[in-house]
Amino acid sequence: MELITLVIYDIEDDRIRQRVSEICKDYGLERIQYSAFSGKLSRNRREELFLKLSKVVGRQTGKIIIQPLCEKDVKDQKVIVNEKKSDDLAEENK
Amino acid sequence: MELITLVIYDIEDDRIRQRVSEICKDYGLERIQYSAFSGKLSRNRREELFLKLSKVVGRQTGKIIIQPLCEKDVKDQKVIVNEKKSDDLAEENK
Secondary structure: OOOOEEEEEEOHHHHHHHHHHHHHHHHOEEEEEEOOEEEEEHHHHHHHHHHHHHHOOOOOEEEEEEEEEHHHHHHEEEEEEEEEOOOHHHHHHH | OEEEEEEEEEOOOOOHHHHHHHHHHHOOEEEEEEOEEEEEOHHHHHHHHHHHHHHOOOOOOOEEEEEEEEHHHOOOOEEEEEEOHHHHHHOOOO
C-alpha cells in the first residue's frame, strides 16, 4: 500500500542538497516547500529512497526525515499558505 | 490525546520566520531542522497554534504545514542524520 510520504531535509552543501531534491523528483515526489517533498510511496520504494539518500549524504553534515503518513494523519493536516503575488513572480522571472 | 505534531515552514520575511519559531517554542515544540519543529500537542492546542500562526503570517508570502502523526507513523519514520563535527561548531561559536 502506498502512503503519502514527507521528505524534509536540512543539507548544508549545495551540491548534495541539489542531488537530494533530484532523487526526490525521480521517486515521483513533488516539492511542497523549499526543503520538503511529498508523494505516494510503497514501503519498498521508501526503503530504497532512504538507502539512496543515505548514500548521497554520506558523511556530510545534514539531516533528512522520511515520514510516511496514514490517511487519517493526512486528513488532519493543516496548511497555511500565501502564494507569492504575481507581481513578485514577474519580478523574479525578469 | 496528544499527538506528535510536525510544523514545517517556508517563510521569506526574517521577522515573521523568527516569530513562527518563537511561537512553536511557546507551544513546547522542539526545533528538529532549520525550519521544522516537532512536539506533542492535543487537538485543541494544535488548532490554537494554527490560528496563532495564521495571524502571524497574515498576508505575507509563506507556507506552514501542521502535521499530526499517529504512533504508527512516528514508528515508521526514518531519519538520516550527520551532526556537525565539533570542530565546526567550535568555529561557529567563536
